[in-house]
Amino acid sequence: MNRQRINFLFLNIGHFFDHFFVLVFATIAALTLARDWGMSYAALIPYATPGFIAFGVCAIPAGWIADKWSREGMMVIFFIGIGAASMFTALAQTPLQIGFALFIIGCFAAIYHPVGLAMVVHGRVKTGVPLAVNGIFGNMGVASAALIAGFLIDQAGWRVAFVLPGAISIATGIAYWAFVRNDMIHRKARDAAADATAPQAVTIDRAIFARVFAIIFISTAIGGLIFQSTTFSLPKIFDERLGDIASSATLIGWYTFLVFAVAAFAQLVVGYLVDRHSIRIIFAFVASLQAVFFMVMQQMAGVWALYIAIAFMLVVFGQIPINDVLVGRITRSEWRSRVYAFRYIVTFTVSSTAVPLIAWIHSDWGFSTLFVVLAIAAAIILVCVLLLPKGGVVLQPAAPS
Numbered sequence: 001m002n003r004q005r006i007n008f009l010f011l012n013i014g015h016f017f018d019h020f021f022v023l024v025f026a027t028i029a030a031l032t033l034a035r036d037w038g039m040s041y042a043a044l045i046p047y048a049t050p051g052f053i054a055f056g057v058c059a060i061p062a063g064w065i066a067d068k069w070s071r072e073g074m075m076v077i078f079f080i081g082i083g084a085a086s087m088f089t090a091l092a093q094t095p096l097q098i099g100f101a102l103f104i105i106g107c108f109a110a111i112y113h114p115v116g117l118a119m120v121v122h123g124r125v126k127t128g129v130p131l132a133v134n135g136i137f138g139n140m141g142v143a144s145a146a147l148i149a150g151f152l153i154d155q156a157g158w159r160v161a162f163v164l165p166g167a168i169s170i171a172t173g174i175a176y177w178a179f180v181r182n183d184m185i186h187r188k189a190r191d192a193a194a195d196a197t198a199p200q201a202v203t204i205d206r207a208i209f210a211r212v213f214a215i216i217f218i219s220t221a222i223g224g225l226i227f228q229s230t231t232f233s234l235p236k237i238f239d240e241r242l243g244d245i246a247s248s249a250t251l252i253g254w255y256t257f258l259v260f261a262v263a264a265f266a267q268l269v270v271g272y273l274v275d276r277h278s279i280r281i282i283f284a285f286v287a288s289l290q291a292v293f294f295m296v297m298q299q300m301a302g303v304w305a306l307y308i309a310i311a312f313m314l315v316v317f318g319q320i321p322i323n324d325v326l327v328g329r330i331t332r333s334e335w336r337s338r339v340y341a342f343r344y345i346v347t348f349t350v351s352s353t354a355v356p357l358i359a360w361i362h363s364d365w366g367f368s369t370l371f372v373v374l375a376i377a378a379a380i381i382l383v384c385v386l387l388l389p390k391g392g393v394v395l396q397p398a399a400p401s
């Protein structure tokens with residue numbers, strides 16, 4: 001395995017950890033902590049909001065530092081910092097303390113997307129499949145958060161669900177530092193050589209550029225709300241709707257893992273398609289299916305709730321690589337981290353509203369109303385996608401190298 005592939009593997013592991021750590025609390029809150037602390041689910045989950053705000057807001061400085069200093073160095077900080085923050089979270093004794101600890105996790109989690117994704121697409125012509133593979137690892141982190149947390153809750157308690165993964169992340173960070181320390185010294189020369197052979201950002205009409213850019217960020221914002229609402233609430237949805245087929249934290253974790261793991265591979269299919277066909281057509285199809293499946297899910301229970309959950313998560317996860325491919329096509333390498341940072345500050349700042357939204361809707365109306373809201377959100381994305389230009393180099397597959 002050459003160094004480029006090893007580096008890509010580390011980046012993929014980083015994406016796994018990033019989504020894992022920001023969602024461990026969702027399972028812990030749903031399955032044990034609310035009961036242990038004598039609180040309702042709706043009262044406890046808003047303490048996750050500061051972490052999700054930090055997840056978005058801190059992306060801008062992370063991207064700027066990475067572009068000016070070292071993307072590899074920022075990844076080392078990410079691995080070690082998020083692992084240490086997770087272990088610190090296990091010390092929390094009150095909701096306020098856990099909210100502060102989750103905020104620290106969010107600060108370190110913010111590093112990954114502007115830095116890691118810029119490294120994934122750097123020097124590549126066709127970016128759909130590499131971004132999709134990287135996205136699968138991220139979604140497996142989402143899936144594993146419920147599985148691993150549910151198992152550790154049953155076996156050792158919720159604090160271990162923060163401590164053990166945190167220690168593994170720190171060890172990974174040390175290994176990555178040992179792998180890249182020489183590369184960090186020679187980064188400028190290496191990047192200059194890569195930029196000389198890499199495809200440049202496409203040149204397009206300014207009005208079309210502005211339209212594409214606006215649609216990217218509107219769909220990013222609404223897509224982030226949908227992603228956060230579904231991934232955060234699914235353990236609780238299964239707790240309420242699967243009945244006897246999910247009678248323990250471990251089983252709920254297994255079913256949640258199953259849904260996310262199966263759905264993760266939708267990114268590989270979508271990534272393959274956007275490298276070969278019009279993004280506009282693929283994006284419209286994905287958004288349409290989201291709206292349909294959310295409406296169907298309203299009254300589902302038992303095994304049918306599991307089947308429809310797999311269906312809507314397939315298209316929720318399938319949307320992820322589309323916007324990242326568009327950003328990669330219209331930006332230059334030297335400022336790409338900052339553009340990805342801006343994209344993800346929009347995504348995660350808006351998605352931070354998902355947690356109080358879930359709490360409010362679940363408390364007053366239940367999850368059926370949440371699915372109606374998500375269907376409307378998906379329909380808005382569809383309208384935005386239909387406003388994309390019908391042709392042009394940005395929306396068509398990349399030429400072969």
